[in-house]
Amino acid sequence: MKPKFAMYWAASCGGCEIAVLNIDAKILDLDANFDVAFWPAAMDAKYKDLDAMADGSILVTLFNGSIRTAENEHLAKTLRRKSKILVAFGSCANEGCIPGLANLSSRESMLETAYGGPSTENPAQLRPQPTSQVPEGALTLPPVQPVVRTLDQVVEVDYHMPGCPPESHQIAAVVDLLVQVVQGRAELPPKGSVIGAGESTVCDECPRERNVKHLTQLRRIQELGPLDTTLCLLEQGLMCTGPATRSGCDARCPRVGAPCIGCYGVAPEALDQGARMMTAIASAIDAKEPEAIDGILDGIPDPAGTFYKFSLAHSLLRGGRAAHRETETP
Amino acid sequence: MKMLFYPGCSMQRTARPYLDSLMAIRETIGLELEEVADWNCCGATEYMSVHRVPALALVGRNLAIASRQAEGTDTLTAGCSACYLNLAKTDQQMREDPRLAAKVNDALHAGGLSYAAGSLKVRHLLDVVCNDVGYEAVQAKVVRPLHGLRLAPYYGCQVVRPDPDSRWDDREHPTAMDRLLRALGADVVDYPLKTQCCGGHMTVIGPDVAYGLIRRLVHGAATAGADAIVTLCPMCQLNLDAYQIEMNKHYGTSYAIPVLYFTQLMGLAFGKAPAELGIGKEFVPAAPALSRISDRPPAAEAAKKKRRPRAADGLPMPRMG
Amino acid sequence: MSAVPSPSAADRAPECSAFLREVMDATPGDSRLNMCIQCGTCGGSCPAGPEMDHTPRRLFAMIRSGLRDAVLRSNTPWYCVSCYFCTVRCPQQIHITDVMYTLKGMAIGAQLYRDNSPPDFSQTFVDYVEHYGRSFELGLATRFSLRHHPLSLASMAPMGLGMLRRGRMELVPHRIEGMAQLTRILDRAKALEATP
Amino acid sequence: MTDQPQQHQQEQGQEERIGVYVCHCGTNIAGVIDVGSVRDFAGEGLKGRGVVLSRDYTFMCSTTGQELIQKDIAEHGLTRVVVAACSPHLHEGTFRTACDRAGLNPYLCELASIREHVAWVHTDHDAATTKAKAIVSGAIERARHSVPLEAIHVPVDAATLVVGGGIAGLQAALEIADAGHEVYLVEREPSVGGHMAQFDKTFPTLDCAACILTPKMAAAGSHPHLHLHTWSEVEKVEGFVGNFTVTVRRKPRYVLEDVCTGCGICIEKCPVVVVDDAYEAGIGYRKAIYMPFPQAVPKLPVLDPDTCTYYLKGKGSCRACEKFCPTEPNSIDFNQTEQRINLRVGNIVLATGFDLFDARRIPQYGYGRLPNVFTNLELERMCNASGPTGGAITLRDGRTAPKSVGIIHCVGSRDRNYNNYCSAICCMQSLKLAHLVRERTGAEVHNFYIDLRTAFKDYDEFYQRVLDEGVHFVRGKVAEVSEVPRGPDEAEGKLYVQVEDTLIGMQRRIPVDMVVLSAGIEPRHDAKQVGQTFGIACSANGWFIEKHAKLDPISTMTEGVFLAGCAQGPKDIPASVSQGAAAAARVLMRIRQGELALEPVRASIDAERCSGCRICNALCPFNAISYDAAGGVSAINSALCQGCGTCVAACPAGAIAGSGFSNEQVLAQIEGLLLTNLEPAEALT
Amino acid sequence: MANDFEPVIIGFTCNWCSYRAADVAGTTRLKYAPNVRLIRLMCSGRIDPTFVLKALADGADGVLITGCHPGDCHYLEQNYKALRRHRLLQRTLAQLGVEPERVHLTWASAAEGAIFAATIDRFVERVRALGPLRWPARPKPLPVAVAPELAEEALP
């Protein structure tokens, strides 16, 4: 019997699922070597099918998405029990990713923004309710939890695979590895490892030429003239988070002139991606007087969103006070 | 060049010639002055002695009105040294002491006004003329150079001191007006007392002190060979002009050095009629001095022949600059 | 470098006399009065120095010694013409002229000046401003002189007339339009002055 | 180096065995902190964190205390030692040495400061005890992540560079050369001698400056081990202590040094006379080709192309100097160009001296405007027999002797508008000038002072002497000097010194014929750049910063660079000489040692982890970080690194490790201090 | 109520100036609030935002960063780097809802024991006024039954 494979999609955009399908013919290797037991995006499956499986009966589960609702948490725990190897797949599962930015605000203000904001057409001012009566009966929604958590803040995780989404060539390599392990031709890396990524930061893979850094201004891309095609973007005044972001993406963004926004997350063994990027930027600023320093820093209008775009939920403070206060017992 | 303008009580009255001459020359040098609407007295040096917060609120009202009026400029200029200093210092103290600023704004709110410290740049008229209009632009407009007229530039105290925003190169020995008068073709004498005190309000409360100070300034100008003293402040002009007569009585002397505003001399050099410039309203008549203005530029000094220094030359002087 | 607030003056000199602290607190900003090294630059520079009963330097030593009455009775602040020579020359960058204003205010508050003519001059000036929103030289000069130097009035008359004749003085004061507004502002400011 | 959270992380390999020692320091600590409770807290509460024994003792730093640690290391196999006692600045060395003696790497010993930072500054016993526990806990966690370090050994080149040939530099250079080691003395002016060469007499003994300086200059000029590079400047310094490579730029003299005999005929014949702003302080003249002063060393003229006719005319005419030069080949060489030479030295002494405060900056004193206002240095030149007046003190006309002279102290010093410090020498120098004026002219002299600073041997005695000579002293900082009389009772043609006589509380205007401004002394105008060249810093006032204001005013923060003379701060000749000699002693000690052991607190880059982002490249003030473009990675020269840790903190990839202050150590210490290492978190009382 | 609150503050000092200032405060027996626990770094330039965040996350109510005065840094200019990091960190913290005043940067020379003590007292009062930060403890993974280690026999 082929070992069982599962993939699940919690609070995330779905890009990770697409990324897996993007590995082209490699998907056939997966199919050839594994029995796909549970993959709601690719096949029909009911929770009761999952519940019916024996604990530990799935060899590997790729779990993408962060933990936003009670349902996410329930599935995380269930899949943990059923799986021998649980992989936090993609930025959301590992670091919270964009959904994690919700930790900057309270649940109320988040719902308010979503359902009451100026960009929402909601004249009746409807709000999602835990239960609603429809002719067919009562419908329930899973409760939204106060803070977004990452998978490893809820259950123990065996491997981490970063990226938003993980790059196809990295997924393909991981699939190869799994196949080889199943075929007894390779060993699994030590538990807790990061797989499908590099051991340095994005600059390591970036082909752009760089100099000693003396930052004198930071600008948004539309405020700059034509970019130099070979020079480091940071040196051209663009807020590139490549220096503090784990390598593995092959510097896709900076290669084509878009600054790295940090999706591969925290650098190997660093604690906090935002802190690493803040310290790097502040260190390289070419100013001494507070006013001059502030003048340059004004070029980063949203520091939290810039430095923690992907890693807020997994950062040292894990988000803002507003969200955390809710978790406090008065 | 557009800017807001605070004339102040003196310019309206005792220093009418200052205002008139300024109005006469403003177009020539491209100054567009918008008067602060319904301004009130700045309190001179007196109000501050009695009340502090009200003194700042008093000036604050002018700043508030001016900032509301400000459009296309954030410069507020004043011709009177005390007005300038009061406006500048109020802005500075509000900038540096947020608690005080809050109080002042609290008071201003009672009149439906408010002022954000630092939103206006307060400048003295001389500063604007020298540094914004510029010496070259002024010189370019000269049609009747003041050749042969020997002038003692007198700055007084409160423009160069305390100088809250460090506008002046030196608080004891400024040279901006010297350069301006030279640009008009005049002969500027070395006037060592250029920033000494004119006595201010001392003429009223302690006339003896005031006479001493006035005598020294007038005597210093006379010794330096000046035909006239040039001022930039109504109070200085009044003290040196009107009280020169009293001072002469006091000491039994007969000094007669007219005291003019730099704007009046600019007007003359620009070819304006003396009457238009308020010349003739001074106590010590300026006419005799002005009659020295000659058509011919002073003969360029024969290029000094370089020669080896001799013992009789004495020791070399330290070189300046 | 303004990034880091420096300790306030009071912290620097926790044991300074209560009166010194009172004067410093009443002066806007950090007057640094506690830093005086008694060098005499102020007293040497002051144009009114010869007329003062105490030089500014000595007055500051007296403040330090807590001689409240003697200080507030001194004519020194009243002779200050705000020339700011002392302030820009003081090697310790003490805001001397501002301190003089503070002392005048405190002396008025405590009714402690010996010669009431200078404070009266200030008060007369203030009265005109509070009445009209502008100063009024003629009124100021006559009212003040009538009260304090009635004899000199006659000798000053020619000058006053000269001013009038030259169009440099007016017979009636000008009242600003926003007088009511100004009064509200000043009233509120006076109320606030009392608060810390 | 990583940010890895340390809490409860399983240590690889052998579990640490930590010994904790809590010192009573007599009653210094025990009087405030419950020492027993701290001991038990460490011994019991932190057992899970590797503490195997915990003791308290009256005086840990005593021999018995140290032996206690040594014995425990041997008997209990301790792998880490934590001593809770005084500040590490006091006894870190003591306890580290004790560990070393017992065979434990000294860097595995950690101090917890519970005296200076707890017992002495808090009164609440409970709060103090709680804080002491937290600090001990922090030290334990930190110690768990300490790693053994070895001192870095570097050989010392025996040659020395001395920069600046004033009295301080000369003294240092001569002492090292006399010990038989090579010294290169680089002086930017054409001759050594510095300021002292400009004076006539020196206080307090009134020795003739030339008489005591000339022998030293001559010795420097002829010493077999001392190599003079005058008219030269240091351009670049590379390398590190023991092993510097120095690039010296030699400006062209346009005179062949090894041919010229110094006969001076060229100078005599040169027709161009200009004011000498340097040696003559602006009141004397020199030629376009000149020797700064007759006793100059080396005794060689220098041609100034900025005033020489030949150069001013675009290399045409004059050449009188060349024509009359008697040597064969001709010593004048109009084609000389700048040269650069490289020197290898082990140590550097900086003795670049001071600049005189520019009195023009205080316009109210009239210098530059009023002819009879002079500076102290001008007067020194006037007093000097070889000066512009041949030693006569005169007014600016060069003839008339003054009848009354005012000497103003503290010009530009003790004044926040200029220099906030006391220049230290000018009180004495003003007294010296007062004496010289009285002696040579009999004039009435007034000294205007704020305080008379006559500390040091025989100085106040000199003041007494000058008092006895009839010099007047007015206590008050001069407000202004004016030539305009204030009232009709003041005469014309005098200079009025306006001052508050603070002792009588009155403003005075004292008429004099001549005013002397005792301008203070300032850091060299280019001290900051020079400091950068040598990798040292200037204090807020601009003087080079010494390693320790009291206990090491000789060394700097850059190993192998020493200070002497006024470059370090205002001082007089005796102090400059002492410091020069002290710097020489330091250098000789280094040379004698032959090898240096450097603190191993250093940064290093893990090339695997380095992404080559080059964020760190601009951060090191000691230029320890370089970038290898081929490999695309940065690297740190550990001999240059001083261990500040700035780059460690900055590296976004976490590729830079800081030994002695690693991320692991600091993060663990935070956990320890916040007691998150207690499981479950016990409330401390 | 709020006055009962005793803030816990982590202080970072540099080896050359501010740690010595703390020593001097001790040797001169000045008294100050016992709420600050110091960490000695070689230089304020060693300050890493990670340290500050770590301290706040682990229960500190405030963080004090001290270094040599500008111009006095023993490593020339590294304190300016601390200044820049501090200013950026404060901006980020404000967005996270942590009052920027909780992280204070100040300069103290080795001689300024008294100023150091006064600064600590003032800062403790400031943090006391802000109230406890009470940042929630790091969530520990919930005790979910984990599948047994990947055993040999699980592989085909």
Ligand SMILES: Cc1cc2nc3c(=O)[nH]c(=O)nc-3n(C[C@H](O)[C@H](O)[C@H](O)COP(=O)(O)OP(=O)(O)OC[C@H]3O[C@@H](n4cnc5c(N)ncnc54)[C@H](O)[C@@H]3O)c2cc1C
């Ligand atoms: C007016 C006056 C009178 C004084 N009288 C006395 C007195 O009577 N008794 C007394 O004890 N003290 C006196 N002093 C103090 C005395 O001058 C100093 O203590 C002494 O000169 C300090 O010596 P120095 O070697 O440190 O510095 P300096 O004498 O300044 O020598 C420094 C040398 O370094 C050279 N240099 C500078 N920068 C560089 C560079 N970048 N590269 C190469 N070379 C460089 C300079 O050219 C100079 O030769 C007096 C000072 C003044 C101002």
Ligand SMILES: Cc1cc2nc3c(=O)[nH]c(=O)nc-3n(C[C@H](O)[C@H](O)[C@H](O)COP(=O)(O)OP(=O)(O)OC[C@H]3O[C@@H](n4cnc5c(N)ncnc54)[C@H](O)[C@@H]3O)c2cc1C
């Ligand atoms: C009250 C006071 C406060 C001070 N405060 C400061 C300060 O805050 N900062 C500062 O910089 N300076 C200060 N000083 C000055 C400082 O004390 C001295 O500069 C310093 O102590 C001098 O050190 P020394 O080694 O030359 O002499 P000393 O400290 O006197 O040491 C001389 C040693 O030699 C021993 N000795 C003497 N004769 C003989 C002998 N014949 N044989 C063997 N041994 C002998 C003595 O017992 C002594 O141990 C202060 C001085 C005083 C009096």
Ligand code: SF4
């Ligand atoms: S562009 Fe971005 S990723 Fe590339 S070198 Fe520069 S900072 Fe690094």
Ligand code: SF4
């Ligand atoms: S000038 Fe300044 S320091 Fe000197 S006595 Fe006056 S107030 Fe004091």
Ligand code: SF4
């Ligand atoms: S500001 Fe006042 S006290 Fe100061 S010098 Fe001028 S008049 Fe004297």
Ligand code: SF4
């Ligand atoms: S260059 Fe010639 S003339 Fe001049 S000193 Fe030397 S040898 Fe004499």
Ligand code: SF4
């Ligand atoms: S070329 Fe002439 S001017 Fe030049 S140094 Fe020689 S003699 Fe003097």
Ligand code: SF4
């Ligand atoms: S040594 Fe004397 S003259 Fe010089 S700065 Fe100090 S006190 Fe003033």
Ligand code: SF4
């Ligand atoms: S900052 Fe770090 S990653 Fe970047 S070049 Fe330096 S060592 Fe390498």
Ligand code: SF4
């Ligand atoms: S730790 Fe400091 S001294 Fe060492 S390389 Fe880094 S920045 Fe330079």
